[in-house]
Amino acid sequence: RKEVEQDPGPFNVPEGATVAFNCTYSNSASQSFFWYRQDCRKEPKLLMSVYSSGNEDGRFTAQLNRASQYISLLIRDSKLSDSATYLCVVKHPSNTGKLIFGQGTTLQVKP
């Protein structure tokens, strides 16, 4: 089983749609979780951290379910500029700082 699993998609949605991405992780000792965005041929960029109580940043909402080891990202009112690959990332529970990346979910927002 992969340490971090995501549905690779692609998700093709019209502008204005709401889209949700899911992610599961295998190590129950993990404490820190993130969503990164990666554009084609570019480095990943931090979109948002994921907190236990859930957190929102504008049109983006992240949620964490520790019991199910499940992380989600909701994007409301999709924009063309949201088209990218979204990476679910879990920090290794050791103090090494290592990040474990999911395969990524590709989103294509169409006019």
Add this chain to the structure above:
Amino acid sequence: GAVVSQHPSWVICKSGTSVKIECRSLDFQATTMFWYRQFPKQSLMLMATSNEGSKATYEQGVEKDKFLINHASLTLSTLTVTSAHPEDSSFYICSARAWGGSTDTQYFGPGTRLTVL
């Protein structure tokens, strides 16, 4: 946010040659840097953890004699792909860890695209 640079941004080389990639933290000191590799349509895979002043820690399956890592200063880590072959063609990305107090953040470089002919 903090800035991490990589050089070169892309390189094309012949099979059998060695290629050095530099990763620099421009406005902070990083005792730890990480090297990742990303093949097309795949996610980032951690290759090794680079620690300033000590040997790098390699992930399982990564050959330390092929991918030489040197972290000689708090702002510079280098990855040398020795005797490169076409299967080494990939996108190599570094990150630098900024941590202290309540902060523990990784800043990514822009990546280096290696093509081995």
